[in-house]
Amino acid sequence: MLEKFQLEQIVKPLLAWFEKNARTLPWRSISTPYRVWVSEIMLQQTRVEAVKPYFERFMHALPDVKSLAECEEERLLKLWEGLGYYNRVRNMQIAAQTVMEQYDGKLPADYEKLLELKGIGHYTAGAIASIAYGIPVPAVDGNVLRILMRVSADNSDIMKQSVKTRVEQALQQVIPQDCAGSFNQALMELGAIVCVPNGEPLCDQCPWYSFCETRKRGLWQELPVKKKAKGRRIEERTVLVIRDGERVVLKRRPKKGLLAGLYEFPNEPGTLTEDEALRVVQDMHLHPMRIQRLEEAKHIFSHVEWHMQGYMVEVDSLTREEAGLLFVEAAHSEEAYPIPAAFAAYTKYMNIRLGNERFKEK
DNA sequence: AATCCGGGGGC
DNA sequence: GCCCCAGGATT
Structure with missing residues (x-):
């Protein structure tokens, strides 16, 4: 079970590790709210490598909220063709229209207001709020769930909403107030390139090596626990x-x-x-x-x-x-x-x- | 709480 | 083959 005293010790090593090892990604070099938003929607259930070729093309075609809000549907789908989950881009356009009407074309710097926008759930609202605006709220995705279940050797089913909520609440207690965006990205980065989703984690590169319960017990193949999806x-x-x-x-x-x-x-x-x-x-x-x-x-x-x-x-x-x-x-x-x-x-x-x-x- | 919604890459 | 992926909406 995740506890506050446990989480507090993970913050500093993680931030130090991230500073040295963060990948250079297209949406990271210039983090305007709109760029963060577009990248986060594209990255939902989609690997970084798959998103790369789409991101700059999309940003060039639709450089701001206004152009997205006004874009013809055919063109919009064409820009998304091959990425999958096409409702993501339809919802993003609806949200863009809302942002034009209600927020004068500027994404609100407010977690709750972001959450109300179409296509933005807890994770994406947290990502935009923290990365683009520095607001100290968590952004819990699959990476974050995996590394936290592993570091604490917690066998809860990460598919359960109750587990996600518990992790969000735990992180809220320890999230650094001055660098929330880096902290959230660091958690995800660690999951993406060290504590990887398939195959053996690269523990010798991990800033949490010394106290990770899963490494100590040799349990990486058992964690995280995730209930199997129904067959096709x-x-x-x-x-x-x-x-x-x-x-x-x-x-x-x-x-x-x-x-x-x-x-x-x-x-x-x-x-x-x-x-x-x-x-x-x-x-x-x-x-x-x-x-x-x-x-x-x-x-x-x-x-x-x-x-x-x-x-x-x-x-x-x-x-x-x-x-x-x-x-x-x-x-x-x-x-x-x-x-x-x-x-x-x-x-x-x-x-x-x-x-x-x-x-x-x- | 379950189901629907894409496509690709790793093993 | 089976797994997963910077998830969210709908029922």
Whole structure:
């Protein structure tokens, strides 16, 4: 169990270690509130290395709260394409609009007010408040939970909200008033590069080496305790790359649910035969001429697994757009439309030359 | 308290 | 394969 006297001894060694070992990260060199906000949203459930290529591009495209608040949805999703959890960026835009209306475009320097903004929970509110404004509040993420459970050899289930709350309250008691941002970042940094989430922790580099209970007892493989998530369900789908000489058919996904509002190839539940696939195309009021079976593909989400069978279907000219379908120039479709990674196996067929010999004549 | 929501990297 | 990741919203 975490106690105040225990936590007090961790602060100084941690800060000294952080001063020497902090990584140089794009959002760390210039920590304006907006930059901290954008980086923290991107970093939710997402590794630093994955965020890096997105961050500066996003900041350049939308350099301030106002431009984010006014950005067209299509462009916004395009900037987020491939990062996942797309509601993060929708919520951030809603919050940006709130900040424009209620706070004159400036993120409030107030933990409780930050917490009210869409997409900002306890962790992110704490991160922005402490890093951007120096407000002494904790920011408890997975790293922080892991290293604190380990240093104290606490076998509480870190998935429980009660445990997170307990850790927040404990940290609140010892957080340094003059460098809260560094302290919070130091905790996370230690978890990210020393007391790592997978594999053996690098204890010889740890500022807490001498008093870490998990190291003393050799328990790193047992801690932290985290209840296993439920298994994934499997969905079979058939994906149709429908095209004429120059255009390809895309569809927009529903506004809610998985991959909300992104674009995709028309697809159907189940594994369809060639004839069934052709029938689906006809039901779209299109006129299939040839069909070619493509490779199977698999895509894994957190809670679903798609097993896909692809077909490329050549139709006569795509001119009059049918309801719900978009006929887009194949050459520009990938630049213009956010298409999730789930369809990566088939996007190459948007542009590949139509080879007669490998098509089956209908 | 459970479930939904992406995608990638490590082992 | 299974795990995790600078989590939050919804039910």
